[in-house]
Amino acid sequence: MNQKQTTVMFFLLALISALVFRQSKALVGHENCETTAIDNVPGCYDALRLASDSDFRWLSKDCCQAVSTFLDPCFLVCYPGKSYPIHFFQSACSLKFPGSN
Numbered sequence: 001m002n003q004k005q006t007t008v009m010f011f012l013l014a015l016i017s018a019l020v021f022r023q024s025k026a027l028v029g030h031e032n033c034e035t036t037a038i039d040n041v042p043g044c045y046d047a048l049r050l051a052s053d054s055d056f057r058w059l060s061k062d063c064c065q066a067v068s069t070f071l072d073p074c075f076l077v078c079y080p081g082k083s084y085p086i087h088f089f090q091s092a093c094s095l096k097f098p099g100s101n
Contacts, residue, residue, distance in 0.1 A: 033074040033086055037066040051092055052078040064093030 001009070038044040044063035051059055067089045070076075075083040 031074045032083065033070050033076045035076070037069045038063065041066045048076060048089055049078045051089060052082070052084050056092055056096055059093060059096055061097055064097055067093055 035045065038048065041060070041062045043058065044060070044066055047058035047060065047063050048067070050057075067086065070086040070090070072085075072087055074086050076086055076089065077083045
């Protein structure tokens with residue numbers, strides 16, 4: 001390789017590295033929910049994880065009351081790399097326990 005090819009190769013390597021390690025703005029507003037409210041209700045977090053897989057049997061009224069305290073838009077991390085908007089769980093709770101907030 002001659003000097004010009006080497007210079008171009010290192011320039012492209014630096015450019016690609018800068019673009020790869022640049023922080024994406026795609027997740028702006030993607031805030032994770034504070035789980036303090038659901039941690040205080042026994043079994044609530046496990047019930048919400050099951051609800052994320054469409055199994056709503058274990059949602060309790062106390063758990064749904066804890067879920068209703070969250071502000072939109074925040075996302076609840078159910079599994080590593082898998083989070084859901086809190087309004088998904090709030091809607092499930094309102095369907096399971098109509099008339100209660």
